[in-house]
């Protein structure tokens with residue numbers, strides 16, 4: 123046990139004396155957080171105050187299911203300060219929009235609905251467009267029903283207690299707290315640094331060989347399992363300390379929001395560090411020499427990029443990019459932390475999947491490393 | 502008592518046999534020298550003794566105990582100075598020695614005292630708080646030795662501890678080796694510097710192609726080759742020396758020109774009287790002779806005779 127601690131302490135000392143480690147693990151993420159967090163403030167601001175919105179409507183349809191549905195749609199939206207006005211004779215709707223007298227202009231015909239927006243009120247325009255899209259999606263679903271059972275159609279558009287405001291919700295005017303850019307990057311950078319632990323762990327064994335200290339270590343009476351355990355422990359502590367510093371810095375210096383359960387958030391990050399260190403070690407046993415460093419660097423960079431370290435990524439659709447996104451450990455941790463900080467689900471259900479996935483992978487990778495270590499001569 | 506016994510030791514790397522069926526015993530209190538050219542198998546042998554490599558076959562006993570069966574005992578009694586520097590550049594001298602000593606189970610004040618003692622011993626006490634990255638080659642070599650001493654091993658193995666350092670540091674290290682020996686340590690010393698081995702070792706093994714081809718004290722080894730002689734001719738300049746012609750003279754085995762002095766060294770069969778012919782050839786070529794000397798055979802002669810090669814080419 124003493125030996126494990128001595129070796130762990132040596133590893134930690136080594137890393138904190140290395141200026142490159144400090145630069146990469148501390149200065150880089152903090153600076154990046156500052157730059158991205160400040161530069162992209164607008165892209166993230168979701169709490170723009172939306173005043174009353176006015177939409178001009180021109181109905182040239184001759185009744186029918188679409189018109190009926192639209193009527194109930196507009197009626198429902200009145201409650202949320204979006205007012206629909208029917209156009210007067212002789213007024214040009216497009217001109218009204220151009221003059222910025224309305225936030226949107228809709229033309230309802232028998233064949234469908236057209237929406238015109240206004241550049242000067244882009245956000246309002248987006249909201250209206252989003253709601254209209256939600257409406258048409260619902261309508262299309264309903265019209266499929268209509269073909270079979272026309273009688274039920276009107277019922278589907280009757281505002282019920284549960285359906286109340288459902289259009290609005292889908293346009294993301296969410297009552298809950300949303301991350302600002304600094305909040306987002308505080309999480310993203312901390313998670314990224316957690317994964318970078320794989321890089322330093324990948325060098326744990328190799329560095330002893332390169333420095334020439336491997337023979338001397340093997341010549342001591344310390345068992346290789348102790349050496350291994352000490353190195354893993356040291357690397358986990360050192361990398362987690364870096365993550366912790368980044369988290370605390372973002373919280374107290376930049377005022378980033380870390381939610382109500384900082385302890386659990388740190389636990390998620392710790393599990394990520396454990397997984398990363400195991401990954402680095404495993405890869406360094408599987409691929410000899412410099413190749414392992416290259417593979418880890420590539421993996422960490424791709425995972426950072428696709429996992430949302432530099433910009434948010436969405437996971438909808440089914441194209442190739444999304445598989446990459448899902449395969450990024452950064453994505454799991456990001457997702458778990460976002461759920462934990464902003465989500466409504468319980469702390470346990472937010473944190474547990476990521477933690478168990480990380481620890482499970484770590485056990486697997488360490489086992490692989492141990493098998494390879496036993497077969498090797500020397501370190 | 503034998504500190505080390507090696508029986509039928511062999512190491513293969515694939516099909517290549519690096520160490521070939523070596524047997525050897527080293528008694529307590531010896532400074533035992535391993536002499537051999539590059540690639541002879543010195544480090545491979547030593548690395549097996551230090552449990553860094555697994556023997557392909559054969560046995561190694563340290564203080565009469567098999568190291569394969571009692572590895573901890575063997576390691577506790579062994580101090581290893583690897584051929585390549587084995588120190589952490591980003592830890593101070595003190596931290597380096599103390600870290601390794603700690604892995605041998607030393608704790609607390611004992612650890613502190615032994616660490617200081619080891620640094621003192623190699624003359625680095627005033628550099629305890631300095632980082633080896635700022636050290637000269639000689640200082641690094643000395644620290645490399647200190648890291649093997651703090652746990653007071655019975656047997657210390659030094660694999661070329663003086664490679665690439667200044668004469669002053671080399672003398673310091675050679676004196677340290679003698680002092681360690683006087684304090685009761687048994688030492689295995691490898692080198693391809695003939696003079697060092699001649700100077701400090703009480704017994705020497707000459708290793709070539711993985712085999713021990715001769716073993717004994719310096720006197721025993723040189724006594725085996727009465728049939729050879731070494732001629733040392735000092736000249737004004739080496740430019741006119743007809744080395745190729747000299748090599749054709751009957752009896753002459755090798756001719757070496759030493760730029761530093763400048764000196765011609767000729768290794769020849771003792772039975773052939775060829776000194777006159779050699780001198781005649783030199784005079785004819787216009788070389789100006791300063792002195793001629795026939796030397797006692799030394800380890801270099803032994804090596805040359807046994808292997809047909811110079812130790813360092």
Ligand SMILES: Nc1ncnc2c1ncn2[C@@H]1O[C@H](COP(=O)(O)OP(=O)(O)OP(=O)(O)O)[C@@H](O)[C@H]1O
Pocket residue numbers: 514517519537538539540541542543544545546584693
């Ligand atoms: N791990 C290895 N794999 C394959 N061959 C090896 C390995 N280690 C050593 N050898 C070979 O074994 C032979 C003996 O090497 P060794 O290092 O023991 O020589 P040495 O006598 O210490 O030489 P030097 O004076 O250069 O240190 C060399 O030919 C070397 O190339």
Ligand SMILES: [Mg+2]
Pocket residue numbers: 543544545584660
């Ligand atoms: Mg060697």
